[in-house]
Amino acid sequence: MAGTGDAHLRAPEDVLLRVEHLLVEFPTGRKGQKVNAVTDVSIDVKEGETLGLVGESGCGKSTTGKAIMQLPPPKSGTVVFEGRDMTELEGEALRKTRTRIQMIFQDPISSLNPRRRIEDIISEGLDIWDVGDKASRTKKVDDMLLTVGLDPKVVRGRRPHQFSGGQCQRISIARAVVTEPRLIICDEPVSALDVSVQAQILNLLEDMKARYGLTLVFIAHDLAVVKNISDRVAVMYLGRICEVGDPNVLYRQPAHPYTAALLGAIPVPDPNVRPEDRPLLAGEIPSPVSPPSGCRFRTRCPRADQKCADEVPIMRPINEADVDQFVACHHPLAPGEALTPVELAGLAS
Amino acid sequence: MSFADEPSSNGQALLEVNDLYTTFDSDRGKVQAVRGVSFNLQRGRTLGVVGESGSGKSVLSRSIMGLVPPNAHRTGSVRFEGKEILNASSNEMRSYWGDQMAMVFQDPMTALNPVLRIGAQITESLHEHIDLSKEQASGMALALLTSVGIPEPKARLRQYPHELSGGMRQRVMIAIAMACGPKLLFADEPTTALDVTVQAQILDLLRAQQAERNMAVILVTHDLGVVAGRADDIAVMYAGQVVEKASARSLFSAMRHPYTEALLQSIPKLEMPSHSRLQAIGGRPPDLVDPPAGCKFAPRCPYAQENCHAEEPPLIADPNDATHLYRCWYPVGTPAAVPAHETTVLEGPAEVDA
Secondary structure: OOOOOOOOOOOOHEEEEEEEEEEEEEEEOOOOOOEEEEEEEEEEEEOOEEEEEEOOOOOOOHHHHHHHHHOOOEEEEEEEEEEEEHOOOHHHHHHHHOOOEEEOOOOOOOOOOOOOHHHHHHHHHHOOOOOHHHHHHHHHHHHHHHHOOHHHHHHHHHHHEEEEEOHHHHHHHHHHHOOOOOOEEEOOOOOOOOOOHHHHHHOOOOOOHHHHOOOOEEEEOOOHHHHOOEEEEEEEEOEEEEEEHHHHHHHHOOOOHHHHHHHHOOOOOOOOOOOOOOOOOOOOOOOOOOOOOOOOOOHOOOOOOHHHOOOOEEEEOOOOOOEEEEOOOOOOOOOOOOOOOHHHHHHHH | EEOOOOOOOOOOOOEEEEEEEEEEEOOEEEEEEEEEEEEOOOOOEHHHHEEEOOOOHHHHHHHHHHHOOOOOEEEEEEEOEEEEEOOHHHHHHHEEEEOOEEOOOOOEEEEEEEEOHHHHHHHHHHHHHHHOHHHHHHHHHHHHHHHHOOOOOHHHHOOHHHEEEEEEEEEHHHHHOOOOOOOEEEEEEOOOOOOOOHHHHHHHHHHHHHHHOOOEEEEEEHHHHHHHOOOEEEEEEEEEEEEEEHHHHHHOOOOOOOHHHHHHHHHOOOOOOOOOOOOOOOOOOOOOOOOOOOOHHHOOOOOHHHHHOOOOOOOEEEEEEEEEEEEOOOOOOOOOOOOOOOOOOOOOOOOOOO
């Protein structure tokens, strides 16, 4: 993680979104201190792909999503969408570009205006950009409500408080998709929902993606959810990316010790798996105001040595042809290698 | 753990809950949050209570502890060490709270008092229940903070909740709950607000404290993964009722209730390849003001037959395992369970009626 570099990026002409060396800082305190929210993060997404951004609270995953939207613009770095750098756009041009990127937020109820009717909430983007005439907009809204599984005749005139969390998230999806975006940034869209509803919404997102040819950036802390929906996953820790790859490979064979620890901490719904047999990460995430030098995970990593304190690890491919997996670590786990019992004890101490 | 209908093997159960009902008055009518729950819990054992929002799992633990608002009506029986406490007044319950039974809540930020130092919050129940000098109490607070794995415990005693991280606050909550050595601990979604790595730490801490004190724990959660490795027995709740109850092993190896099965199937698993279609449960839980006749899960159940909608199934024991209880006419994995129609779509259209 603590990593830098962009070996994991694909050719610029092949991707819809390419974010390079993103840096986001927030001022804090009186002494000119700053929160290093996102430090030198590079990611890209191909058309039709879903990129999962995963990590614990405070790792900068949501900030990355918002910085792509220029909310607020990053301190430095580039965000190239459809071949144009969004960090250089302002005013009308930026607003126009943003119609092709939409967001879906975590809390479905507070992200809908409680005083407005559902039809107005969904058609707002269309109204602002004067898409078609009134009748065609109404038709579009009704079609979209049907697509997300709500009956327009019943739902249209109601207000958000009359709906459950899952229904509100359906409305949020309708609002995001109705303007015909190419990219949707989903910021923890299912973490406030019960598991049964979560499955409905994940399936709906997959359906919408197929139907409208969408590209997704899916931000979440739940690794199983991220794997389910993603083609590629980037694991973040304390503002940097540790590991990027195909989730089917990365979950089976994590190369970064942090990824391994994170996977090991997930409770498994199987009483035969005793929790005490699995790696446990001790301690807590350090403050982003004064992050550790070098690799940011080194203070909790059983493999850390002097090099990890001195040098920021650079993203590099795992030594295997055609395996989509990149890691930013000085001492990654080799394929087939797991953390040793001594190292597991090191994690826990 | 054992069940109400089964004589306990090693003497009297610590907690015996019998046919507990909790109803709230509301503008729309009576909300039947808990409907006829019975179980026994022995010392040192962990009962996992699993359910989704609105299943009544949190109201159940609050009803047992007597932490319910004035508009709640409880009937049935709750016996703690053989003594009936359901109708005890708040004054009588004060001798139980903290001392005999304690609770760790979901959100440690709102459960801690923001304007009191950590030390004062830990010693509060010590002073309430034990005659201690100030020095003795603060010495105990220090020992408690050390035992829950808080670094620099001495400095923490003088800090306020906002100065601690979420995981540290939850450790403080546990220290407060442990202060008087309760015999029964309610942990109500103790890790839902925490990251997975911190969740594992907190659950391990709870287990260590439980083993050390031979404490009984009721672990309430929506996450089957959390209880699978950590509860001796698991009760699955739906619409205020226990719909299935068994040892953790038996529950996961021989799931009987269609809701339990559907709940487990709807969770994305790490070992599933990406883009696996999830088996969502269509529809929504029933309205607890006016619940449907018959089985409460029938409207969403792929196995439901006609009589499921008309007649409520009783909680019965599995013919092969008397400790495995379920509330279903056509339990999964038995010859009785035939999908109602071959083409049943688990993932129905979303509740269009809103």
